[in-house]
Amino acid sequence: MHVKLFGAAREVTGSCYLVESSKAKILIDCGLFQGTTLAHSKNFKPFGFASKSLDAVFVTHAHLDHTGRLPILIKNGYKGPIYTTPPTAKLTQLVLEDAAEIMHEEFERSYTPKLYEISDVAGVVIQTKVLDEHKSIEVKDLKVEFFNAGHIFGSVFVKVTSDDGECVVFSGDLGNTSTPLLKQKDFLADTDVLFIESTYGNRIHEDESTRDKLLKKTVVDTIKNKGVLMIPAFAIERTQEILFELNNFVENKLIPPVDVYLDSPMAIKASKIFDAFPKYYSREALRLIAVGDKLFDFPGMRMTLTRDESKIINESPRPKVIIAGSGMMNGGRILHHLVRYLGDKNSTLLIIGYQAHGTLGNHLYQGERQVNVLNERIDVKAKIVSIGAYSAHADQRMLLDWIKSSPKPPKRVYCTHGEEAASAALATCIEEELKITADVPRMGEMIEI
Ligand SMILES: [Zn+2]
Secondary structure, eight states: OEEEEOSOSSSSSOOOEEEEOSSOEEEEOOOOOOSSSSSOGGGGSOOSSOGGGOSEEEOSOSOHHHHTTHHHHHHTTOOSOEEEOHHHHHHHHHHHHHHHHHHHHHHHHHOOOOSOOHHHHHHHHHHEEEOOTTOEEEETTEEEEEEEOOSSTTOEEEEEEETTSOEEEEOOSOOOTTOTTBOOOOOOOOOSEEEEEOTTTTOOOOOGGGHHHHHHHHHHHHHHTTOEEEEEOOTTTHHHHHHHHHHHHHHTTOSOOOEEEEOOHHHHHHHHHHHHOGGGBOHHHHHHHHTTOOTTOOTTEEEOOSHHHHHHHHHSOSSEEEEESOTTSSSSTHHHHHHHHTTOTTOEEEEOSOOOTTSHHHHHHTTOSEEEETTEEEEOOSEEEEOGGGOSSOOHHHHHHHHHTSSSOOSEEEEESSOHHHHHHHHHHHHHHHOOEEEOOOTTOEEEO
């Protein structure tokens, strides 16, 4: 059995692994390369394998950098199954339809070429088959098993075992330990080889126990200053985690009353999908549901699905909290709010997620005082606050602990899905602390298991 990397090697996006045995050919994830525009030029290059030759595709979770090239696979003639957990199936459809729509908008605005149309996403939906966590399936001489990765709703890591007993685990993205909405990730299954994500391979999140205090302080300060708190949020998971915390603040009267707008059609729809699959919630969330609490609804909370509803936010009095996508501020409704309020010294931009190089979010995170948003030059006067502990990703310590959680440590580890420095730092820690050989593979590299 061998593995070939077709993305997320020495970079964060574009996850795609080809696993080949003597009889079978399967793909783990088929993610989009993301940068300043959604349709990064790398996505237009051929995959490096024949789509039609694949026996099956497995998807770890719904994020675009793990699913965004699935429609291209279908366009290229792939007719086989795409296995995901039931919530991932629904969330992937949502994410891909949204991506197709944004590509269409980018095309209309600046003739940025489109990777695919909304109609191409339909093929993905039709070919999707569900495989739940802790279930396995056989594809010729390979057995593929899903485990809970605790990263976002429905996320899994994948173990592939060949007929002759060789195994490899693909971590997908691994969850932060402090995600109150989700069940904790499973221990690492015993394996010969591990491909592990390293988004935060060189970082330790701040103390998770202080993150709700920081969020509360940021909200209270905004209310005091009569400002606007903008929270660019990833529509899936981060948004629901924040709503879950705000729900707690409001219902327990820990903050003064304030209007909160969820201004993201995708996040609104994703929240409904979460509610349709309660078994993926944590025990704490289930306990609240059992006593009749709606996790994402509280006094002052408004969901603005349509454009007209969204415009109401502009006229509504301050203070107010606006949660809008996209998370890295490279598109979506957040841009309109940034144009309006980034120049206001009483307002705050709260960054709660990873900001890839080249994105507007990264420029702001790095403290640039002048940025271009929707072709407008803006002097940034708003406060920029960031809370790393809201990350949906495990940090360096958690990644190392997860490797240690395996009943039998892997013989070799490959660090992927991280900027080069982050992957290299994690590899060094794995070698020094765990005494396991660790590498940072390159795009296109083939690894014998
Ligand atoms: Zn992810």
